[in-house]
Amino acid sequence: MGIQLEKKQKIHRMVHKACLFDLDGVLVDTAIYHFQAWKNLGKNFDYELSEEQNEELKGVSRVASLDRILFWANKEASQAEKNAWLIEKNENYLALISHMNPSEILPGVLDFLKQVKELGYLIALGSASKNAEIILQKTGLISWFDAIIDGNHVQKSKPDPEVFLKGAEALKVSPEACIVFEDASAGVEAAKRAGMKAIGIGDPIVLEEADKVIPSFSGVQAVNLLLF
Secondary structure: OHHHHHHHHHHHHHHOOEEEEOOEOOOEOOHHHHHHHHHHHHHHHOOOOOHHHHHOOOOOOHHHHHHHHHHHOOOOOOHHHHHHHHHHHHHHHHHHHOOOOHHHEOOOHHHHHHHHHHOOOEEEEEOOOOOHHHHHHHHOOHHHOOEEEOOOOOOOOOOOOHHHHHHHHHHOOOHHHEEEEEOOHHHHHHHHHOOOEEEEEOOOOOOOOOOEEEOOOOOOOHHHHOOO
16 A cells, blocks of 8 residues: 555656645635625725625636626726725725634645645645735745745736746746646636646536536545546
């Protein structure tokens, strides 16, 4: 049994070299904080964001999210108004996440990251969030990452592949050597457009374009999941 596991590990290191993780909904669940912050912002123009609409904002940049919300609200806004609202939303969100701690890491994540490291993979973050480093620090996850690419490092939001391509570049590995973990269809599309394998975390119907889909990291054995 031990020899078989060792052979599997050697195959992994030859085929894939890096794992790239989205943040929200994959490692930690900050969706509730985004939802609350956007709902609070909507009070400025008498609009209440629904849970279904909030799902459509997963993996989408702050600027693009505001544009979608204004479209749903049938609200016209000047650039000055948009800029002020983006600042307001972010300040609200920062206040909400300021109390985050390691207890908010999603089930199975820490054990999975440990397994990935033991298999010899590099690990990078690929997130649209401009507050990714703050969240990683608050939750104690930051030490696991060899590179962090977030909304401060990219110009285009998912499904554009920029964030993942920059992650591969930062790790000095080819896109074909990367496996991406995503909970949003836009993120899965970005991974595929980058030429990477994609593993979805969540609903297999929503994430049908992913190469594999798991409900969560709970009880997952990395050596079995990554061999494809």
